[in-house]
Amino acid sequence: MNDYNRGKRDIMLEMAKEDLINVATRIAVLENDLDGARKTKWELVNKIRLLENNAAFECVEKGEALTLHEKINIIKEGFTV
Numbered sequence: 001m002n003d004y005n006r007g008k009r010d011i012m013l014e015m016a017k018e019d020l021i022n023v024a025t026r027i028a029v030l031e032n033d034l035d036g037a038r039k040t041k042w043e044l045v046n047k048i049r050l051l052e053n054n055a056a057f058e059c060v061e062k063g064e065a066l067t068l069h070e071k072i073n074i075i076k077e078g079f080t081v
Contacts, residue, residue: 046072 001009047068 043069043072 050068050072
């Protein structure tokens with residue numbers, strides 16, 4: 001391989017590695033966003049279940065500082081309200 005082709009290959013290799021890093025970073029960001037969206041989805045599913053079963057009003061008391069969303073998070077984390 002002559003110097004020209006070696007240089008061309010090295011530049012292409014460097015560009016491909018940079019592209020790989022950029023794509024891997026983007027995938028990591030998208031996976032993080034997806035995890036957050038999935039968490040929100042299941043919180044909403046649980047809220048809908050509570051509302052459909054008339055259990056939501058047992059969880060929310062008038063004048064209480066915690067919202068239903070906060071209570072669901074506390075329950076999911078294993079604490080009692």
